[in-house]
Amino acid sequence: MDSSKRTSKQLKTILLCFSLLISGIVIYQYQDVYAYNFEGNESYYTEKCKSSNLTKSETETCQAFSEYLKGKNSDVQSSIDKTASLLASDQLSLQESLDRLDQITIEAENLQLEVNYLQASIEELEVEIAYKEGLIADRMYESQSYYNGNVYIDMIFGASSIEEFFSILSSITELTNYDEELILELNQDKKELEIKEAELLERKDELFQLEMQEQSLQNSLLETIDSYQDDLDGLNTLLSELTSDTSSIDQYVQNAKNRIAEEERQQQEDQNNANNNNNNGGTGNSGGDSTSDGSSSSGGDYGTGGSGIVAAALSKNGYPYVYGATGPNSFDCSGLTQWAHRQVGIYISRTVTTQLASGTSVSSSNLQPGDLVFYTTDGSGSASHVGIYIGGGQFIHAGTSSTGIYIANMNLSYWSSRYIGARRYY
Numbered sequence: 001m002d003s004s005k006r007t008s009k010q011l012k013t014i015l016l017c018f019s020l021l022i023s024g025i026v027i028y029q030y031q032d033v034y035a036y037n038f039e040g041n042e043s044y045y046t047e048k049c050k051s052s053n054l055t056k057s058e059t060e061t062c063q064a065f066s067e068y069l070k071g072k073n074s075d076v077q078s079s080i081d082k083t084a085s086l087l088a089s090d091q092l093s094l095q096e097s098l099d100r101l102d103q104i105t106i107e108a109e110n111l112q113l114e115v116n117y118l119q120a121s122i123e124e125l126e127v128e129i130a131y132k133e134g135l136i137a138d139r140m141y142e143s144q145s146y147y148n149g150n151v152y153i154d155m156i157f158g159a160s161s162i163e164e165f166f167s168i169l170s171s172i173t174e175l176t177n178y179d180e181e182l183i184l185e186l187n188q189d190k191k192e193l194e195i196k197e198a199e200l201l202e203r204k205d206e207l208f209q210l211e212m213q214e215q216s217l218q219n220s221l222l223e224t225i226d227s228y229q230d231d232l233d234g235l236n237t238l239l240s241e242l243t244s245d246t247s248s249i250d251q252y253v254q255n256a257k258n259r260i261a262e263e264e265r266q267q268q269e270d271q272n273n274a275n276n277n278n279n280n281g282g283t284g285n286s287g288g289d290s291t292s293d294g295s296s297s298s299g300g301d302y303g304t305g306g307s308g309i310v311a312a313a314l315s316k317n318g319y320p321y322v323y324g325a326t327g328p329n330s331f332d333c334s335g336l337t338q339w340a341h342r343q344v345g346i347y348i349s350r351t352v353t354t355q356l357a358s359g360t361s362v363s364s365s366n367l368q369p370g371d372l373v374f375y376t377t378d379g380s381g382s383a384s385h386v387g388i389y390i391g392g393g394q395f396i397h398a399g400t401s402s403t404g405i406y407i408a409n410m411n412l413s414y415w416s417s418r419y420i421g422a423r424r425y426y
Contacts, residue, residue: 036061038068049249053353053382054256062253069246076239083235087228094221101214108207118200125193132186263351302343305426306370312343313388313396319405321398326350333386336398336405337372340388346425356383359423370426373410375418383420 038045049062302311316339319330326335334352341348349355356374367373371389378384387397390407398405408415 036064036068038065042069046245046249050252051380052252052255052378053380053384054252056260059253059256059260062249062256066246066249066253069242069249073239073242073246076235076242080232080235080239083228083232087225087232090221090225090228094218094225097214097217097221101211101218104207104210104214108211111203111207114203115200118196122193122196122200125189125196129186129189129193132182132189135182136186259351263349263354304344306368306424308344309340309346309370309388309426310390310396312340313337314390316340316405317396317407319398321401321404323401331398331405333398336396337386337388341425344426348425352383352386355386356421356423359425362422362424364419364422367422368424370424372423372425374420374422375415376420377418389422 036045045062045065048058049065051058054062302308302315313336316327316331316336321332322330323332324335325331327339331339334350334355337355338348338350349358352374355372359372362368362371367389369389369391373387373389373395374383375385375387376382385397387395387408389395389410393411394407394409396405396407399408410416410419
C-alpha cells in the first residue's frame with residue numbers, strides 16, 4: 001500500500017513538472033513573438049518595413065510590427081471615443097449654460113422694468129416729500145409768528161435724522177393734529193424711499209452675480225472644449241497616420257511573402273531539375289531535347305560555357321521586358337539570365353537575390369563573357385538588377401518595359417556607380 005502511494009505521488013510530481021515545462025515553452029514562445037522593442041522605435045521600423053527587399057526574418061518582424069501598430073490604432077481609437085464623449089458632454093453643459101444665460105437676460109429685462117418702476121416711484125416720493133416738507137415749513141412759520149422769531153424752525157430743520165426731526169416736532173405743543181399727520185406721512189415716505197433704494201441695489205447685485213457666475217462657467221467650458229478639440233484633432237491625425245502605415249506595411253509584408261514563396265518554389269524547381277539532370281548522367285541531354293519553355297537543354301544551339309550563355313542572351317536582344325517572365329518570348333532581368341544559362345545546360349535560381357547568393361564571386365578586373373553582373377537600381381543598396389557580361393565593358397540585360405532587352409555600357413556613370421559585384425556559374 002505504501003509503495004502504491006509513493007508511486008502515485010511520483011507520477012503526480014512527474015506530470016506537474018511536465019505541465020510546467022510545457023507551460024514554460026508556450027509562455028516563452030508567446031513572449032518571443034512580442035520580444036521586439038517597437039515602443040519608441042516606431043519611425044525606425046516603419047521605414048525599415050517599407051522595403052521591397054525584405055528577408056524572411058525581416059518579414060516576420062514587420063508582420064509583428066504591423067500587429068503592434070494595430071494595437072496602437074485600437075488604443076488611439078479608444079482615446080478618440082473617450083475624448084469625443086467628454087467633448088459632447090461639455091458641449092451639452094455649455095448649451096445648458098447658454099440657455100440659463102438667456103433666461104438671466106430675460107430676468108434682467110424684467111428687472112430693468114422693475115428698476116424703472118422703482119426709480120419712478122422714488123422720484124414721485126422725493127417730489128411728495130419735498131412738497132410735504134414745504135407744507136410743514138409754512139405751518140411752522142405760521143406758528144412761530146406768535147413768538148416773533150425762528151427758534152422752532154432752526155430746531156426742527158437742524159435735526160440730524162428723521163427720528164430726531166420727528167421727536168422735536170412732537171414736543172411742540174402748538175402743532176395741530178393736521179400737522180402731526182403730515183409729519184407722520186413724511187416720515188413714512190422717507191422710510192419707504194430707503195427700502196426701495198435698498199431693494200433696487202439688492203436686485204442689481206443679484207443680477208450681476210448671476211451673470212458673472214454663468215460667464216465664468218462658460219469661459220471654463222469653452223477652454224475645456226478647445227482643449228478637447230485640439231486633443232481630438234491630434235488623435236485623429238495620429239490614427240490616420242497609423243492606419244496608413246499599417247496598411248502600407250501589410251502590403252509590403254504580403255509582397256515579400258509572395259516573393260519569398262516564389263523564390264523558394266523556384267529554388268525547389270531548380271533543385272529538382274538539377275537532380276533529374278544528374279540522374280540522366282550529365283548536365284544536359286545529348287540529344288538536345290527541348291525544355292518546357294521551348295529552349296534547348298543542351299549547348300547544341302548556342303555553344304557551351306560563357307560564350308554559349310552570351311550567344312543565347314544575344315539571340316534575345318530587342319525582345320520585350322515583362323515582369324515575372326522567363327521566356328522564350330519575353331523576360332525580366334533574372335528570367336533572362338536563368339534562361340540563357342539553361343541553354344547551355346546550367347540550372348541557376350530564379351531571382352536576383354538568390355543568383356547573387358550562389359555561384360563563384362568574380363572581381364570586376366577578372367570579368368569574362370558569360371559572367372553575371374549585379375546592380376542596385378531601387379535605392380535600397382541591395383542587389384535589384386542583373387545582366388550578362390558580353391565583353392568589352394558591355395553587358396546585355398532585360399531593362400524595363402520601355403527598353404526591352406538591350407546592350408548597355410558598364411562604364412557609364414549610371415551603371416558604374418550602382419555596380420555591386422559579379423558571379424560565375426560555368
